[in-house]
Amino acid sequence: MSAPQVSPTQEYTSKLPAGLPSFLSTVVEHSLRTGLRRPEDFLRHFSPRSIMRSLAAEPAYRGRILEATTGLRSRIASKKSPESSAEDLQIALDEGITTPDKVVALVSPDDRVRFLDAQLLWAFVIEPGYGNGSAEHSDQIAEIREHTAFIIDRALTEGLISHRDVVTAISVSTLVDRLPRSELATVFERVLEEGREGMAFTDELLFQMVPLPVTVAHVPLGTLWNWVIMAKIAVPLGLMPEPSAGHEEDEALFDEREAHPDASATSKDVTVIIDGDGQPEVLLTNNDGLALIEHDGTVTYSGLRPTGAPVGFTTWLRPATVHDFDGDGAPEYAVSSANDYTVYESDASIVWTAPVQDLSGIAAGTAFDFLGDGIAEAMYTDEINLYVFDGTGSVLFQVARGSGTLSEYPVVADVDNDGSAEILFVSNSSAPTLQVTADVDDRWIQARRIWNQHAYHVTNVREDGTIPQFEPPSWNALNTFRTNAQIEGGGLCMPTPPG
DSSP states (O other): OOOOOOOTTSOOOOOSOTTHHHHHHHHHHHHHHTTSSOHHHHHHHSOHHHHHHHTTTOHHHHHHHHHHHHOOOHHHHTTSOHHHHHHHHHHHHHTTSSOHHHHHHHSOHHHHHHHSOHHHHHHHHHTTOGGGTOGGGGGGHHHHHHHHHHHHHHHHHTTSSOHHHHHHHHOHHHHHHHSOHHHHHHHHHHHHHHHHTTOOOOHHHHHHHSOHHHHHHHSOHHHIIIIIIIIIIITTTTSSOOTTTTOHHHHHHHHHHHHOTTSOOEEEEEEEOOSSSSSOEEEEEETTEEEEEOTTSOEEEEEEOTTOOOOOTTTSOOOOEEEOSSSSSSOEEEEEOSSEEEEEOTTSOEEEEEEOOOOSOOOOEEEEOTTSSSOOEEEEEOSSEEEEEOTTSOEEEEEEOOOOOSSOOOEEEOTTOSSSOEEEEEOSSSSOSEEEEEOTTOOSOOBOSOOOOTTOOSTTSOTTSOOOSSOOOHHHHTOOBSOOOBOTTTTSOSSOOOO
16 A cells, blocks of 8 residues: 655755755655656666665665565664665565555655765656646646746755846746736836836846746746756756757857747757768757758758657757668668657658657667678667667667666777677666676677767777877768777777787
């Protein structure tokens, strides 16, 4: 029997220091109290193994959890290792001896922040994608708007943002367009009164006149989540990465979008010859969708969302991978859109698409021709699995992992120098931190032994780790991006390994 849900009207006050710790504690707890996030959702992000590992230095705490969930006496339970404790807790859940509600209740709101990863806690909060306009949330719209107002209000109370930040992110034009005439008339009257008295009308005074819940009730959720909560709170506080990290031109566009929510914000770009004209194109993935720009600046297309996934802060804000995925001798590109991992032709028509679970991050994928047959296998790590796809989008194999999927992706390299490629992927919750997967008979084609950056494209680094002063254009050499190549010199390791 599940534990009774705590009413969101019962006020919770964090005892953690003011600022980010207190903010995160109250927001995570509010997500659970409103019912927008369930204990089952929490345990997907923080498995028993993840929780017990986080409490590795707290044997008494682990013991109390085991005593309450399994009946094992705490004096005995506290002697168990984190791994053994996790196994017992998982068995108790699997056998119905305890429930997710009880497990989550045993880790207090403040202790979640003390012991668990902050970025994963935030990923748990935002996973449903409240700002993407999804119809699945239509029956909870009142709760979502109340939760949205709560998050912004907490950030203001904790001094993490200012009222001016909120107004700037929404934009004055949006407020004028969206607020009811009666509210605007009240504001206009007050502006005149303040002016006659020689006083300034401030952003803070605006929200006294039009309280935050009223504003949130009329401004689009996409604007509030994308450009207030994400851009003004989550990114500056390090709860999620910059969507345009590493690209100065992208950051300028992102700043423009903050002030003008209808503008476009570029996130990730790759340069390849993708349409067969012999000239490189720039492929962009941004929060509006897919875009392709010719070498002379001509826009071939922009804002395309072929899978039907809606606009959202991170739904399309994911780096692309370029390779020949179908063996036709021409490159295609692959990119995620939250619930799908899709391979596209150069004109953005779909080659194949496969379901994935990745609402929480801006993860990328990679590809490698493991069999040497001219068809690259696509790879993607979502929140729960590594997937390896064949040329038709069918899953060749998958390996369990767990992550809040920020900006990571699997990589391919010959890490043990055995003449066969391996796949490396990481987890930050329920699985080992790093897993390396190989063919049991080492039959996969040998890859290079290096992968040095997120925007890796082979020609940016030599295999001995040196950086070329004048980098050869990757679109002329390989015409791939975020994929590895077969080792230079055929099957010979260059340079020769020492010894």
